[in-house]
Amino acid sequence: MADLRPPEHQVAGHRSSEDNLGPLVDDAGLFYKPLQAGNRGERELAFYTAFSAHPAVPPRIRDAFFPCFHGTRLIPTAASPGEPYPHIVLEDILAGIAAPCVADIKIGACTWPPRAPEPYVAKCLAKDRETTSALLGFRVSGVRIAGHGGAVWLPERSELKGIDTAGVRRVLRRYVSSCGSDGTDCALAAAVYGGDGGVLAQLRELKAWFEEQTLFHFYSASILMGYDANAVSAPGGGVRVKLVDFAHVDEGEGVIDHNFLGGLCSLIKFIADIVAEASEMASSGP
Amino acid sequence: MADLRPPEHQVAGHRSSEDNLGPLVDDAGLFYKPLQAGNRGERELAFYTAFSAHPAVPPRIRDAFFPCFHGTRLIPTAASPGEPYPHIVLEDILAGIAAPCVADIKIGACTWPPRAPEPYVAKCLAKDRETTSALLGFRVSGVRIAGHGGAVWLPERSELKGIDTAGVRRVLRRYVSSCGSDGTDCALAAAVYGGDGGVLAQLRELKAWFEEQTLFHFYSASILMGYDANAVSAPGGGVRVKLVDFAHVDEGEGVIDHNFLGGLCSLIKFIADIVAEASEMASSGP
Numbered sequence: 102m103a104d105l106r107p108p109e110h111q112v113a114g115h116r117s118s119e120d121n122l123g124p125l126v127d128d129a130g131l132f133y134k135p136l137q138a139g140n141r142g143e144r145e146l147a148f149y150t151a152f153s154a155h156p157a158v159p160p161r162i163r164d165a166f167f168p169c170f171h172g173t174r175l176i177p178t179a180a181s182p183g184e185p186y187p188h189i190v191l192e193d194i195l196a197g198i199a200a201p202c203v204a205d206i207k208i209g210a211c212t213w214p215p216r217a218p219e220p221y222v223a224k225c226l227a228k229d230r231e232t233t234s235a236l237l238g239f240r241v242s243g244v245r246i247a248g249h250g251g252a253v254w255l256p257e258r259s260e261l262k263g264i265d266t267a268g269v270r271r272v273l274r275r276y277v278s279s280c281g282s283d284g285t286d287c288a289l290a291a292a293v294y295g296g297d298g299g300v301l302a303q304l305r306e307l308k309a310w311f312e313e314q315t316l317f318h319f320y321s322a323s324i325l326m327g328y329d330a331n332a333v334s335a336p337g338g339g340v341r342v343k344l345v346d347f348a349h350v351d352e353g354e355g356v357i358d359h360n361f362l363g364g365l366c367s368l369i370k371f372i373a374d375i376v377a378e379a380s381e382m383a384s385s386g387p
Numbered sequence: 388m389a390d391l392r393p394p395e396h397q398v399a400g401h402r403s404s405e406d407n408l409g410p411l412v413d414d415a416g417l418f419y420k421p422l423q424a425g426n427r428g429e430r431e432l433a434f435y436t437a438f439s440a441h442p443a444v445p446p447r448i449r450d451a452f453f454p455c456f457h458g459t460r461l462i463p464t465a466a467s468p469g470e471p472y473p474h475i476v477l478e479d480i481l482a483g484i485a486a487p488c489v490a491d492i493k494i495g496a497c498t499w500p501p502r503a504p505e506p507y508v509a510k511c512l513a514k515d516r517e518t519t520s521a522l523l524g525f526r527v528s529g530v531r532i533a534g535h536g537g538a539v540w541l542p543e544r545s546e547l548k549g550i551d552t553a554g555v556r557r558v559l560r561r562y563v564s565s566c567g568s569d570g571t572d573c574a575l576a577a578a579v580y581g582g583d584g585g586v587l588a589q590l591r592e593l594k595a596w597f598e599e600q601t602l603f604h605f606y607s608a609s610i611l612m613g614y615d616a617n618a619v620s621a622p623g624g625g626v627r628v629k630l631v632d633f634a635h636v637d638e639g640e641g642v643i644d645h646n647f648l649g650g651l652c653s654l655i656k657f658i659a660d661i662v663a664e665a666s667e668m669a670s671s672g673p
Contacts, residue, residue, distance in 0.1 A: 210646060211496065215521045226512075235501045238645035266642060312652055356552060357656045359524035360496060363649025366598055370643045 104128045110201040112243025119179045130196035133188040141348035148347040168192040200247035200330035208364040212321040238364030248280025290379035303342040311362040318358040320349040390414045396487040398529025416482035419474040427634035434633040454478040486533035486616035494650040498607040524650030534566025576665035589628040597648040604644040606635040
């Protein structure tokens with residue numbers, strides 16, 4: 102356990118410190134997520150337990166789009182001295198990435214389950230309307246962009262909270278721009294968003310599943326996109342698209358997750374627009 | 388104007404009477420919708436005006452899925468004596484149907500535009516949560532089913548308001564069942580929902596447009612499905628799928644209508660399930 106440390110690439114959620122519980126990673130490629138307070142941790146654990154064994158989940162979907170689940174472990178932490186704290190053990194989906202570029206995008210116009218209690222609904226609804234969730238069907242919860250020269254852009258959460266539609270478009274362009282271009286050249290759009298193993302192809306595969314699956318409704322879950330700025334041109338580019346954060350997953354009860362699906366389609370359109378634009382720029386360039 | 392009369396097939400909205408303004412139809416196949424009070428009528432008229440001339444709307448989509456717009460007309464009505472009232476003049480999308488089976492399905496988990504004023508939001512949100520809108524992404528606002536023997540099933544609106552997921556499934560099955568079967572045989576599912584010109588194929592074509600179009604956001608609009616119970620087996624079956632009710636349409640501003648699209652995908656899944664089930668029943672039947 103000596104090699105446990107806070108993940109370098111964390112862009113949303115609580116960070117681990119002496120005073121705060123937060124996620125940890127190890128050298129074996131595992132990610133330790135402290136059980137969240139209230140019933141959130143229990144619910145997230147219940148989701149992982151149900152999901153990882155569910156016979157109706159296609160193995161390809163589970164493997165491609167969800168972190169692998171390895172049960173729970175009690176871990177001594179500085180924030181809970183003398184009393185080991187329960188953690189959900191998951192695959193570290195960004196393990197092995199030297200220069201991680203990560204975006205955490207919370208999907209869905211509505212982040213509260215329909216049967217949630219009233220004060221929680223009011224709080225979430227206010228946030229969904231203040232951020233881009235209600236308007237776009239998603240919001241950027243966190244982003245970390247590592248450039249080739251070692252420069253890192255890691256905007257404050259307060260900065261991300263205030264962005265509008267144009268701001269979201271800028272972040273999604275900057276995510277695939279070379280760092281010398283002040284974040285606008287979209288030089289990596291074809292490699293990261295486009296192509297067979299790119300973000301767009303992966304999001305479309307996920308969408309096809311969401312058009313059919315009626316098992317789970319993923320309120321307040323995020324899509325985490327990641328790639329290695331040092332290995333973009335490698336085969337496959339190491340582009341990863343995973344769902345994370347399952348503290349508010351409901352049973353689907355035979356109904357599709359129209360809220361997640363709608364937001365996912367909106368994100369797909371934003372990214373497809375950037376790919377198309379970058380492809381036009383490339384073909385009309387010098 | 389002597390042939391103006393309230394439409395036989397109206398299943399949602401205000402009905403025309405001596406005291407109330409309501410839609411009228413004529414023998415020429417036109418539908419006259421009184422301008423709604425407040426700014427709703429103006430907004431609906433503004434939508435039809437913009438939409439009918441918009442160069443980015445594919446003609447096939449406009450012709451297939453929207454009532455043709457014929458401007459406005461002042462009409463003397465019993466409810467506004469001495470003062471002709473302005474009506475939006477539209478194609479009567481159910482003209483020529485002898486035994487109309489009609490369902491009005493309000494699409495979208497959220498029926499209020501994001502920038503709507505607070506009391507309106509609260510009112511709509513409460514209704515979206517009381518009905519199936521929030522959970523299913525749509526609700527059945529009205530239904531009228533004419534059987535072969537002349538029997539008509541026209542449930543009260545209060546009855547429809549209270550239905551849950553199972554109730555929605557029952558209504559959508561009854562909509563394509565023969566009347567002798569107490570509404571459960573789905574004998575017409577293949578003819579009405581399935582096939583090349585059926586409801587499902589039409590909804591899927593509409594969906595493809597909603598995955599791309601960023602012109603309009605259709606809050607609180609409905610999909611009206613209609614067919615003629617006396618002519619189901621005719622080629623094409625006269626199955627119609629149209630969007631109606633545009634008093635709360637917003638400009639899309641480059642973003643897809645994820646709220647409508649999500650609800651549409653949910654409705655598609657409900658109907659696809661009924662088609663699949665009916666097809667299984669047929670192939671395993673006597």
